[in-house]
Amino acid sequence: MVVSLILLLVGIFAGVSGSIVGLGGGFIVVPVLSLMFPEMIPAHIVGTSMAMLFFNSISSTVVYAKQKxxxxxxxxxxxxxxxxxxxxxxxxxxxxxxxVFFTSFGIFLILVSLFLVFKPKKQIQLPLKPTVHRSFIDASGSKFEYAYNRTIGVSISFLVGFLSSLFGVGGGSLMVPTMALLLSFPPHIAIATSMFNIFLSAIVSGGTHWFLDNIDWMKVLFLSPGAIIGGQIGARLAKRLPAKTILRILSIVLIIVALRLIFQN
Structure with a gap:
């Protein structure tokens, strides 16, 4: 009973924190499962986290969709x-x-987080010109205009999909900084789009882990309700936070993820 309650609370915390910055809650769930259940092999921890991410991402996506x-x-x-x-x-x-692999990825995330904290005021100017121009108004009446190079976004997305499914931490840790800093997405749009992207990827990734019998459904049973509740709360909180605050939160979250990977058992 106590373990079930802890998993529910972990799901809520993971859902809130993951939805605020568009990462999904895997970066919380994976290390917690590692500590609580040392008998679980990495593949089962990752598969269970990806199943939870599906519910977290769909919950957040519903709210972000209403916010347009x-x-x-x-x-x-x-x-x-x-x-x-x-x-x-x-x-x-x-x-x-x-x-070695965990440490390398962890160091990369720390570099990304430091760049977010000390990033230049202007967007990074890439040699490839924008190929897509976007302009739309959200539910609150705020107008967003930006342009990005689709080739760069698609290329990085393949790597993001691989790493998110490999580690079970959600692809937002790479995709949100990529969209915000390299593709000129406004932070709020980057986070909302990232959560929808995680939802689409989690369907296939979670299904593959299910096929490989990597998911502990009893743990998902208690993690998922919390993730759904947390996803609703986090998505609503994100709307009220300034863009600079979101990027600072993201940098802190990335450091947490990085330390988790570097000190992986």
Whole structure:
């Protein structure tokens, strides 16, 4: 009973924190499961986390859809690239490598987080010109205008899909900074679009982990209600936070994820 309650609370916390910054709650669930259930092998921890991410992402997506802050066109293109990567990542998780891979990815996330904190005021100017121009108004009447290069977004999405399914931490840790800093997405749009993208990828990734029998459904049974509740709360909180605050929160979250990976057992 106590364990079930803890899993429910973990799901709520993961849902809130993951939805605020568009990462999904896997970066909370994976280390907690590792600590609470040392007998679980990495593949089962990752598969269970991905199943939880499905419920977290669909809950958040419903709220962001009502806010009209999801760039569906971009999300679908990115998901088309991320889905093959997520399938490969799920199969690779069964043979997940050791500390070198975790440490390398962790160091990368720390570099990204530091860049978010000390990032230049202007967007990074890439040699490739924007290929897509977007302009729309959200439910509150705020207008968003931006342009991005679809080729870069699609290319990075494949890697994001692979890593998210491999580690079970959600692809937002790479996709949100990519959209905000390299593709010129407004932070609020980047987060909402990322959660919808996670939802699309989680369907395939979670299904693959299910096929591989990597999911502990009893744990998902208690994690998912919390993730659904947390996803609703987090998405609503994100709407009230300034863009700069969101990026600062994101940088802190990335450091937490990085430390989790670096000190992975």
């Amino acid at each position: 802050r999801i760039d569906y066109n971009a999300a679908v293109w990115f998901a088309v690239a991320a889905i093959p990567g997520s399938v490969i990542g799920a199969f690779a998780s069964v043979h997940i490598a050791g500390k």
